[in-house]
Amino acid sequence: MGRNVVYQPILNFTKYCMIAAGIWPLPLSTENALLLKLYSTYSTFVQIFLPLFLSSLCIQFVVAVTDTYSDNDPDKLFKHVSYIITMGSVEVVVIICQKEKFKGVVSFIVEEEKEIVRSEDNEILKFHRFQVKLCRASNWAVFIFTFGVAISMTIENFLQRAEIEEYNKAHGEEMEKPLPYELYYFGLNKNDHQTLLLVMISIANIMIDLLVASTKMIFISCIIFVPSTLKKLQIKFKKIEFREGNLFVNVGNLAFEHQHVIDFVENLNDLIKYVILLEYLLNSLNLAAVSIQFMTNQQLSPIFYFSFLIIQTFVLGWSANEIKIQSEALAHALYESSWYNQNDAIKKMLLTMILRAQKPLVLTTGPFDAMTTESALRVMKASYSYVTLMMNKYE
Template sequence: MLGKLTVRPMLNFSKYCMISAGIWRLPLPTDNPIFNKIYIFYSAVVNIYFPLLVSSMCIQFVIVFIDENADKSSGKLFKHFSYLITLACVEVTTILCQSARVKDIVRYIMEEEERIIRSEDEEFLQHHYEQLHYAKKVNKYLFAVSFGVAVSMAFDNLHRRFQVEKFNRNHYERMVKPLPYELYYFELDREKYDKVLLAISYVTIVVTGFLVASTKMIFISCIIFVQSALTGLQIRFRKVAFSEDYLKRLAFEHQRIVAFADKLNEAMKFLILLEYLLNSMNIAAVSIQFISMDLEFTPIFYFCYLCVQTFTLGWMANEIKIQSLTLADALYATQWYDQRIEVRKLLLTMITRAQKPLVLTNGPFDAMTTESTLRILKASYSYISLMLNNYQ
């Protein structure tokens, strides 16, 4: 059963989410020319529409902030602010996911998994099989919380529209029904085009859900792949008997893993820094909504999404660091004392290299770990206190 694993399964879920979001830049799973043309058109629309969406949301936020007659209640203002931060971060991540560097990373994982599946080591294959299930489980959780926010936004908006419609009917008013998020519509008649704008908003929510989920899952899957490669290497090092040629092959694989982890860090470090800086403000802005707005589902799901995303990234990055250091213990646990002097020298060199941990960094700063996650939460608490003092 282990020898019949599907090729490239670790990225399958992420791949189909990226295709749904229009940001997959490697060959599609079908050669149908009609589907390919439709996808190219859809991808172009997504990549043009979302920068315009973020720009429109930013303009509207500035207008509301400087307009003396605008509703500046803390709940609505911070709700707009949190959406703006999230979409801006998603847009940056979307651009990054379509870069040549990320395409090379994804292509490397695909090629490595094809090579792994051809292995005849049953214990190694079993380990890889377990890591696939682990990656799928994590990705499903990320997908669920991302779309939980999207569904709650649609539900809360329908509830508010129903309340406005009921108010208009009882008081003979013509209040404009709210849309899921605030945008600048360039003097467009909101009441006249309400149904069209509502349909576009809901389609945008769905596509954004795929964008948010896929941009997070692709990097989490890459991190899990590095963890899997490191733990798989430990399994192979712990074999009782190995030759000098076998050890050299494993040493070469270790160098490849180190090079790949460094390349992944180069692709992710400024994204991690961006999330590190913005997530604390975003968690604070969402928390204010709990205090200052009527009970809605969106802040609850949105808070859960931010916490799951932040803790998942910190946990995964910390695991890479731990597993890279544990590799030295696996090397020392071998029967090195029974080997020839050349083998012992090679083992010593590898142990020395394994003393330097593999890390994902916050831009040019320190490593991302679980302690970094706690710092984000502490910063969020400070922002909440500051926001409450300013809006009391």
């Protein structure tokens, strides 16, 4: 990351996806009043659209389950449950993104990254460059697989509709052609308003994909960034300058910076720990549901969705584990400095910082234990158990 390299911030791709989805938490970097007004209107529309779409999914699911004349095809039910789970978690994240506390987290990342990029230390820059590449690769994977699900679903629906159309012509029947989503259409007849509903669903599909992708990407980006700021602090601890006249200032600034990072991680954890718990619990069910879909129907969309869930689960687990590792290294970095050559007042301050660094910074799954790669493996084990249970029930 040389001085002449054009640097792309870690939140760059995520920011533009969130802007497109209407949920970017910070003000837009523009003075154009018309553009700001249009974006505000669009953002408000998204805040209304999402709960309506989720409500429509839930109502239609209840209608399908309670309909005595419906065959309640397990494949359709599993697919419906998967949609409800996904959109429910998206709605929770959208609400969190509008909170002032979360805006503070994003602002901290933006400002802290500017300091990292201004650093002259190659070790700090090299580590952060790796984190940026990891974040970009993870976000692109989430984006591609999210839209892969949507495109494959659209193709599958088109082929299914064409097959039914051909059957109707050959047999003189009027079999109902399915729509991409099983929704409650609030009085609109699916047969009489097919074209209108297809257009509405196509527009909604793009918005939904942007919302799903951006809400997953923002948490991934925030978590991947944390080790960068911890690594920067480690290197500062190792290379702390004990210059006469600036001794208390240097050590005091590092102590303040250390506390600032601790507060940042704790605030991030407070905001997302229950969302992470929900994601891990629901990912187990989602993985099971899409596995059943593929085994019973062997379509392409479950493969894309399965890949999306796997990437999200393991990236979150690995990145959270990296936070724990890097924070544990802070105490060792301080101990490697020449603290033992300082006066008693400085020694006491540094030893206090060493003691404070003994407690690793972690992201937790709700009120439970720290999120690590082991947490991701538990999700896989749970999903396997759910698949076994579901297959036994519907054999």
